[in-house]
Amino acid sequence: MASTWQNWSGKLTASPSALHYLRTEADAAALAAHAASTGQVIRPAGSAHSHYPLLPTSDILVDTGGLSGVVSTNARTKQAVVMAGSNIYALGLPLHRAGLGLANQGDIDRQSIGGAVGTGTHGTGATLGNLSSAVVGATIALASGELVHCDQTHLPDLWRLAQLNLGAVGIVTKLDLQLVDTFKLRQTSWEATIDDLLADVEQHMAEHRHFEFFWYPTTGQCVAKATNVTTDEPQYPMGPEGDRCGWNFEVLPNHRDWPHTEMEYSVPADQGLACLAAIREVLATEFPTMPYPIEYRSVAQDDLWISSATGRSTVTISVHMDVRQDEEACFRRCEEVFATFEGRPHWGKIHYRSGQELAELYPMWRRWWEVRDHYDPEGTFLNEPLSALRP
Numbered sequence: 250m251a252s253t254w255q256n257w258s259g260k261l262t263a264s265p266s267a268l269h270y271l272r273t274e275a276d277a278a279a280l281a282a283h284a285a286s287t288g289q290v291i292r293p294a295g296s297a298h299s300h301y302p303l304l305p306t307s308d309i310l311v312d313t314g315g316l317s318g319v320v321s322t323n324a325r326t327k328q329a330v331v332m333a334g335s336n337i338y339a340l341g342l343p344l345h346r347a348g349l350g351l352a353n354q355g356d357i358d359r360q361s362i363g364g365a366v367g368t369g370t371h372g373t374g375a376t377l378g379n380l381s382s383a384v385v386g387a388t389i390a391l392a393s394g395e396l397v398h399c400d401q402t403h404l405p406d407l408w409r410l411a412q413l414n415l416g417a418v419g420i421v422t423k424l425d426l427q428l429v430d431t432f433k434l435r436q437t438s439w440e441a442t443i444d445d446l447l448a449d450v451e452q453h454m455a456e457h458r459h460f461e462f463f464w465y466p467t468t469g470q471c472v473a474k475a476t477n478v479t480t481d482e483p484q485y486p487m488g489p490e491g492d493r494c495g496w497n498f499e500v501l502p503n504h505r506d507w508p509h510t511e512m513e514y515s516v517p518a519d520q521g522l523a524c525l526a527a528i529r530e531v532l533a534t535e536f537p538t539m540p541y542p543i544e545y546r547s548v549a550q551d552d553l554w555i556s557s558a559t560g561r562s563t564v565t566i567s568v569h570m571d572v573r574q575d576e577e578a579c580f581r582r583c584e585e586v587f588a589t590f591e592g593r594p595h596w597g598k599i600h601y602r603s604g605q606e607l608a609e610l611y612p613m614w615r616r617w618w619e620v621r622d623h624y625d626p627e628g629t630f631l632n633e634p635l636s637a638l639r640p
């Protein structure tokens with residue numbers, strides 16, 4: 250009998266013939282081989298927080314949450330091996346106890362680390378890369394049934410793919426992460442009108458380790474948030490968002506319980522304000538009652554094959570919509586604007602781009618597919634929406 254499944258927002262649903270809960274790497278390898286040998290599609294799921302239909306399948310959906318925990322840490326290299334199904338929140342304390350931490354993380358920490366890496370999840374900070382850029386190695390259960398480790402020197406093409414893999418090459422069982430020394434942060438926030446905030450926004454982006462703002466289009470008001478390293482002692486209980494002092498993994502993540510869907514595009518950092526102005530114009534003239542926030546963040550340049558920050562310092566602009574509303578008209582119109590700024594979509598959020606268009610935006614998109622096809626020639630790890638992205 251088919252199981253029922255839905256993603257975090259409830260907007261995506263599926264009826265997989267099997268919902269499989271992994272607890273061991275051996276099971277992952279055997280399951281991948283079973284799917285391949287029986288001609289079934291298999292999709293590895295983390296915490297199902299993606300808005301793009303990366304996961305739905307009528308065949309096998311795998312919950313990787315049982316592959317959880319810190320395997321090892323190395324104080325000299327500041328690296329750790331973690332199980333890929335670990336929720337990010339579950340990594341904070343054990344890594345901290347080993348004197349280590351993620352250099353940055355996203356707005357929430359409910360995702361699995363495997364899922365966050367799988368889509369290039371990021372936080373904010375002009376000098377800070379996304380989570381995929383911290384991946385220095387990976388262990389993957391392939392469709393062949395092999396469990397292989399890859400890094401910069403061993404199977405380097407597979408490693409490049411693993412850094413941002415869309416769950417399309419295998420079940421990632423472990424990730425080797427480059428970390429930093431654990432650090433404390435103090436966070437402050439303030440309200441301002443969009444015009445007042447934009448007057449100083451470049452300065453804020455440059456001055457603060459982490460800076461972002463949410464702009465509410467119908468009121469013109471913004472909430473800005475700055476977070477910086479501190480030597481101050483943590484203050485418990487942890488304060489509300491925007492007024493906190495504590496360890497990195499305590500301060501950066503927030504609680505988001507508003508069921509929404511989202512489009513996010515990355516544009517070259519020096520185009521961020523012009524792009525925001527263009528989005529502002531479209532919302533004011535065509536969607537004047539759209540009350541949901543627009544989020545503005547920055548991500549450092551990297552050299553990952555399909556990172557939205559590859560080859561360029563980046564500003565990300567997110568458009569949100571209540572899950573009960575139809576987002577398509579607004580998102581498509583915003584996407585037209587993002588396209589004029591060479592915008593690259595977030596892999597885990599809504600976009601309507603074709604494989605050909607993605608090949609123009611991501612120079613290594615074709616290479617990514619070549620390597621993927623080499624390790625999974627029968628397409629065991631591809632559902633229909635993923636297959637449709639082939640260039």
Ligand SMILES: Cc1cc2nc3c(=O)[nH]c(=O)nc-3n(C[C@H](O)[C@H](O)[C@H](O)COP(=O)(O)OP(=O)(O)OC[C@H]3O[C@@H](n4cnc5c(N)ncnc54)[C@H](O)[C@@H]3O)c2cc1C
Pocket residue numbers: 257292293294295296297298299300303304313333334354355356357359360361362363364365366367368369370371372414415416417419420421422505595597598
């Ligand atoms: C409330 C909310 C807040 C968010 N905040 C941010 C943010 O601040 N910054 C940001 O960049 N994004 C953000 N996102 C997007 C989110 O981080 C990504 O969609 C992320 O991929 C979700 O992680 P997950 O564990 O839920 O992955 P899933 O959605 O379960 O999976 C994502 C992809 O990873 C693959 N995958 C997962 N685990 C494995 C594995 N073990 N092996 C192989 N493939 C795997 C899946 O197949 C899929 O392709 C947010 C989303 C929500 C709903």
